[in-house]
Amino acid sequence: KNQVEQSPQSLIILEGKNCTLQCNYTVSPFSNLRWYKQDTGRGPVSLTIMTFSENTKSNGRYTATLDADTKQSSLHITASQLSDSASYICVVKVKAAGNKLTFGGGTRVLVKP
């Protein structure tokens, strides 16, 4: 069964500090992996996409990594800001018709001043 597991479920960090979120997946066949940010009361918004051949990709203070061999991805947030408080969702696309997506349960990040 295709699954996406994220850890930790939640974390609290102080403003200005760094943190790393983890995503392990068993989706097959793999097409790509996206990290989404979901603010409270809003829909998810894409931060970055990782394809099979990519190891690292940055989007501002967000850096995603992908190890396709171990089926693991991480999202690193550098110099956190209060606006980074949100849920971060790892989403893996199955290589099949209909753009089917498999969602992780998300990591809830709270940045405190």
Add this chain to the structure above:
Amino acid sequence: NAGVTQTPKFQVLKTGQSMTLQCAQDMNHEYMSWYRQDPGMGLRLIHYSVGAGITDQGEVPNGYNVSRSTTEDFPLRLLSAAPSQTSVYFCASSSPGRDTEAFFGQGTRLTVV
């Protein structure tokens, strides 16, 4: 640019009532999907459509109906609401293609009492 618009934002239903959640997108996307998000769980696919006139079931379709008469609109119907359908519902749209992004609406928070 409106993107994906969902209405209503909040709704309370009594058990046994029926209602329709509306979803419209203005990006001319062929693919549209409905998900539900429950605490501690990843988004789960209810129904999806790969084009006008074509719909299919997702992971959790029971108790829901959909239709796709136009490219822009993809309404979700609850036939006879049950407390187990209390959830946050998200509509998403995307174009075909391996690396295309799914765009989400702001969600509808539904409570069935």
